[in-house]
Amino acid sequence: MTDASSLTTEALAAIGRAPSEDDLARIDQEYLGRKNGQVSRLLSNIAQLLPAEKASLGKAANEAKRAIEAALAARRAELETARLADLAETEAIDITFPGPPPERGHIHVLTQVRRQIETVLESLGYQVELGPEVETEWYNFEALNIAEGHPARENWDSFYFSKELLLRAHTSPVQIRAMQRIKEPPIYIITPGRCYRRDPPEATRLPYFSQVEGLAVDKGLTVGDMKGTLLYMIQSLYGRDRKVRVRPSYFPFTEPSFEFDVSCGICGGIGCKSCRHKGWLEVGGCGMVHPQVLRSGGIDPTQWNGYAWGFGIERMAMLKHDVDDIRLFYESDLRFLEQF
Amino acid sequence: MRISYEWLGDFVDLDGVTPKDAADVLTRLGVEIESLTMVDLSQIVIGRIVEQTKHPKSRNDLWVHLVDLGGRLEQIIAGAPNAVPGSLVPVALPGTTVPNGKVVKDMNIAGFRASGMLCSAAELMLGDDHSGILILDRGTPGEPLTTVIPSQAIMEAEITSNRPDEMGHLGVARELAAGLGRPVKRDFMPSFTGTASPPGRELIKVTIEDPNLCSRYIGGVIKGVKVGPSPDWLQRRLRACGVRPLNNIVDITNYVLLEYAQPLHAFDLAKLNGAEIKVRRARENEKLLGLDGVTRDLTADMLVIADAQRAVALAGVIGGEESAVTSTTTDVLLESATFNGPNVRQTSRTIGLRTEASARFERALPPELALAGARRAASLIAELAGGAVHKDWADVYPRPQEPVRVNLRPALIDNVLGTHVPLEEAESILKRLNFHVKVMGDGEWDVLPPVFRLDVTIPEDLVEEVGRVYGYDRVPPTLPGRRHESWTPLAPSLDRRLDLTREVLAGAGYTETWNPALVSGRKLEDLRIAAHAMRVSNALSDDMDTLRTSLLPSLIDVAVLNRDRGRVDVRVYEIAEAYLARVGEKNTQPEEPLRLAAIATAGSTADDGRKAFYRLKAVLDECIAALSGPPCTYQRAAAQLFHPGRCAAVVMDGRQLGYIGEVHPSVSAAANLEGRIVAFEVDVEPMLAAARIPRSQPLPRFPGVERDLAVVVEDTVAAGAVLASIKELAGDLLEHVRAFDEYRGAQVSEAHKSIAFTLTFRSPERTLTDAEVDKVMSEIKLGLEKRHRARFRE
Numbered sequence A: 001m002t003d004a005s006s007l008t009t010e011a012l013a014a015i016g017r018a019p020s021e022d023d024l025a026r027i028d029q030e031y032l033g034r035k036n037g038q039v040s041r042l043l044s045n046i047a048q049l050l051p052a053e054k055a056s057l058g059k060a061a062n063e064a065k066r067a068i069e070a071a072l073a074a075r076r077a078e079l080e081t082a083r084l085a086d087l088a089e090t091e092a093i094d095i096t097f098p099g100p101p102p103e104r105g106h107i108h109v110l111t112q113v114r115r116q117i118e119t120v121l122e123s124l125g126y127q128v129e130l131g132p133e134v135e136t137e138w139y140n141f142e143a144l145n146i147a148e149g150h151p152a153r154e155n156w157d158s159f160y161f162s163k164e165l166l167l168r169a170h171t172s173p174v175q176i177r178a179m180q181r182i183k184e185p186p187i188y189i190i191t192p193g194r195c196y197r198r199d200p201p202e203a204t205r206l207p208y209f210s211q212v213e214g215l216a217v218d219k220g221l222t223v224g225d226m227k228g229t230l231l232y233m234i235q236s237l238y239g240r241d242r243k244v245r246v247r248p249s250y251f252p253f254t255e256p257s258f259e260f261d262v263s264c265g266i267c268g269g270i271g272c273k274s275c276r277h278k279g280w281l282e283v284g285g286c287g288m289v290h291p292q293v294l295r296s297g298g299i300d301p302t303q304w305n306g307y308a309w310g311f312g313i314e315r316m317a318m319l320k321h322d323v324d325d326i327r328l329f330y331e332s333d334l335r336f337l338e339q340f
Numbered sequence B: 001m002r003i004s005y006e007w008l009g010d011f012v013d014l015d016g017v018t019p020k021d022a023a024d025v026l027t028r029l030g031v032e033i034e035s036l037t038m039v040d041l042s043q044i045v046i047g048r049i050v051e052q053t054k055h056p057k058s059r060n061d062l063w064v065h066l067v068d069l070g071g072r073l074e075q076i077i078a079g080a081p082n083a084v085p086g087s088l089v090p091v092a093l094p095g096t097t098v099p100n101g102k103v104v105k106d107m108n109i110a111g112f113r114a115s116g117m118l119c120s121a122a123e124l125m126l127g128d129d130h131s132g133i134l135i136l137d138r139g140t141p142g143e144p145l146t147t148v149i150p151s152q153a154i155m156e157a158e159i160t161s162n163r164p165d166e167m168g169h170l171g172v173a174r175e176l177a178a179g180l181g182r183p184v185k186r187d188f189m190p191s192f193t194g195t196a197s198p199p200g201r202e203l204i205k206v207t208i209e210d211p212n213l214c215s216r217y218i219g220g221v222i223k224g225v226k227v228g229p230s231p232d233w234l235q236r237r238l239r240a241c242g243v244r245p246l247n248n249i250v251d252i253t254n255y256v257l258l259e260y261a262q263p264l265h266a267f268d269l270a271k272l273n274g275a276e277i278k279v280r281r282a283r284e285n286e287k288l289l290g291l292d293g294v295t296r297d298l299t300a301d302m303l304v305i306a307d308a309q310r311a312v313a314l315a316g317v318i319g320g321e322e323s324a325v326t327s328t329t330t331d332v333l334l335e336s337a338t339f340n341g342p343n344v345r346q347t348s349r350t351i352g353l354r355t356e357a358s359a360r361f362e363r364a365l366p367p368e369l370a371l372a373g374a375r376r377a378a379s380l381i382a383e384l385a386g387g388a389v390h391k392d393w394a395d396v397y398p399r400p401q402e403p404v405r406v407n408l409r410p411a412l413i414d415n416v417l418g419t420h421v422p423l424e425e426a427e428s429i430l431k432r433l434n435f436h437v438k439v440m441g442d443g444e445w446d447v448l449p450p451v452f453r454l455d456v457t458i459p460e461d462l463v464e465e466v467g468r469v470y471g472y473d474r475v476p477p478t479l480p481g482r483r484h485e486s487w488t489p490l491a492p493s494l495d496r497r498l499d500l501t502r503e504v505l506a507g508a509g510y511t512e513t514w515n516p517a518l519v520s521g522r523k524l525e526d527l528r529i530a531a532h533a534m535r536v537s538n539a540l541s542d543d544m545d546t547l548r549t550s551l552l553p554s555l556i557d558v559a560v561l562n563r564d565r566g567r568v569d570v571r572v573y574e575i576a577e578a579y580l581a582r583v584g585e586k587n588t589q590p591e592e593p594l595r596l597a598a599i600a601t602a603g604s605t606a607d608d609g610r611k612a613f614y615r616l617k618a619v620l621d622e623c624i625a626a627l628s629g630p631p632c633t634y635q636r637a638a639a640q641l642f643h644p645g646r647c648a649a650v651v652m653d654g655r656q657l658g659y660i661g662e663v664h665p666s667v668s669a670a671a672n673l674e675g676r677i678v679a680f681e682v683d684v685e686p687m688l689a690a691a692r693i694p695r696s697q698p699l700p701r702f703p704g705v706e707r708d709l710a711v712v713v714e715d716t717v718a719a720g721a722v723l724a725s726i727k728e729l730a731g732d733l734l735e736h737v738r739a740f741d742e743y744r745g746a747q748v749s750e751a752h753k754s755i756a757f758t759l760t761f762r763s764p765e766r767t768l769t770d771a772e773v774d775k776v777m778s779e780i781k782l783g784l785e786k787r788h789r790a791r792f793r794e
């Protein structure tokens, strides 16, 4: 029969040689197993021993157990350290192999652009206002100072259902409805939505499109305020190096009226192919609200004044993402929609 | 409108102002120059044709020319026969680039050397005419072409509809002069009047029957003119502006139109019946053969110029062929009139003809312009076609143009612009633009706009005049801001609230689409969803003549398009309005409910469709959950577009939101779509209205117990009914129950199915024992047996 100390020596040697965690587990079981472990077996005949022998054997067995346990723990730690040190080789994977793509759907680029525009203008205190797309002649034209027979009407060739009902040619009717509803300025609103004009579909225009118009009615608003608002918006959307230019133009519902241009993002305004050597890209129209339009909205033009602007969401998206054909937005080809 | 830089130079000194400079100044003033075409003629030389012979070998008609280029002869081949010996022609020699971009090379055509090219007007970009070689009326062989024709710059200008006065070179030049701070070299009103006797008004009697449609009619008589070609410079300017030269009289009327913006017409006096002009509405069944060779039926809505017997011109739109000036004409009646804009537009639309004249009249010309144009034309006719201009023209002017005075508080300028414009500068700008400014005692300005500016009527118009010349670039950008005592707090927009739904759909693999709201009405009828459709009365085409009543057909089209382009699985959605006419209420605006619709393609078996239906249903549930709406229930239903056995009404708080189901096989078959499609379409606004802010629940403190239960019931028993029973039977300890599998087949008897549920039990107060849960489970089973004749599988 082996004594405790030779058992310990034997076990420690085995532990020292053990190459793996599994071997250690086996050794653990062999020596320290509850019933059949070598150390337990040392004590198998203890009942027959004298009390003094019992005590000494028990002590020796305990010492052997502790020594083996300690050796096992140490060897385990040693093996673990070695394993971690080798991870770079043992568990290396080919990180260039592509993962299976998650099934992600895409949010329409026009929604994304509309969202950006809303967010920027909300940060200036503008509220989103919505209104009907099938409008009355009065809200679409008369209220905006475009009476029947007005020469400018040709710019808003519209789809009619009857003499009184038509598809709105712009979201300006929402401005009138908002003024009538809110009644008391200050009014700072934006009116995103679909509009319709009788233009046959082509690469640059469609009979249906989306606009965002803005309207501010307050005391003492100026052309400078309008310019600043547009500049803030454009720089927020396209970057702070962009410039905005307003050019005199004509709309019946604003006076003075302007078109507003954004400096070309490619050439920075010097002129290049993509801006047709103008240095500027046309974005939309704007102006100081015509007194007659304020009256249509029930606002007293001697007390308040305002500015307004409008532009196409598609146009903004085309400028931002280099889209050269407006029809792509409404064609719903997933190969296009998934690019955004 | 095309504007010639050279022509502008007649009216304003352009010394040191390049065409590009002029274009920039005009654009900044509001005359938007959309493009500027530079025509460099400096490389082209003048040649004289010495000899012209037909090419003997070429199958095409080619002519071989011997051309004198000032001391040397070159052989040049051309395809047009009009360069006869003696003609002076523009020649492009080998190595030069012709203005239209063509590079000229030495060539050999069927054995004949060709050293250069004879140029047409089109090749030199001096007009649109490419039918023959441009023949010059003067010049020295060998000299550059620029000795007789200066290099050109043509601007394409966009004239705003309020400024008909800018539809002529003089008007544009006035703007340019104001912008440059230089004087205009031409007075608005020419001083020329005729001198011949007897007075013109005795030679022609003019009456205006409808002064609403014609506020002025001037008829000048010029006798003894010699009709022939116009001089080269005049022809060239017409061509540059896209007008084809005809003869000197007609050319002069067109020239003055392009110069003064006043349309004019010349009649052959001898071809009028009676020395009489009547401006009247057309008679029933009256016809007119126009100068374009088209005979038109006229209506009483149209205004005509008539002689004693018949209509001789359609007022403001087109002249009549029978009274036109021809080579044999000697006496001319020159018409310069002011017609009602909307009426001219309507006539022009009705007959589908827009002319240079109608384009100007449409915008309401000032009557004062009629006299200026008439005088200018008469003086040119006298100069270029001879003839005696009779004095004292017929001038019927029933509605004289009222001068409009505008009072301006000059402070308004600074207040509107947001910058300080010195008063002297503002006043000087208005004066440069031909406004008369009188400063009144109280500091207000009494401003009289020039007669050619009918668009200026309110003080804000004057602010605009000052602003655009002062320069809007000089107005510093600012953000508005003052202390407000009231405001509206920000509420998230509808569309931004729906972003929560978009996130769910994106995560589920659905891509958003924006589809046209105008669709084919015929198609809606075929699909039987046209009951509330609104049809456009002036559609561009059949395939977009009606507002859609549902988003689903658009999405089905999207699936078809993407399938055709190679995509097998299509999962798409749209958030947009449907348009539903209110029945029985004509002329009222329709309902425009905002809808959320989605479709997904699936395999072709019935089981594929069934599974796809459940997947889509879960997506819809998630969309609603994302909006924090109450959960909706599904009730078997029948609806257009949907499979009769696989369609449910989506109900929230007792209100029906829409439908979900498999698309009817006949609908997908009609769209040529293989396989099954599942879809839903629901109203968005009630979902948003029902949304509640989610309240947090305390996390459970005790473990839950999960049990599965496989319930075998007859096929006709709905899972939803079993689910409801379980909830009811289980009592308080049941936290959650979910159906996770449905099975039919060998394991269950005929006409039965097995539905598997997972039940989670939990008490907020203690850890549940198995015995407690077993007790509840057996109560549930007992109840299900009774209610649904259920059996249970282990």
Ligand SMILES: [Zn+2]
Pocket: A264, A265, A266, A267, A268, A269, A270, A271, A272, A273, A274, A275, A276, A277, A279, A280
């Ligand atoms: Zn550029």
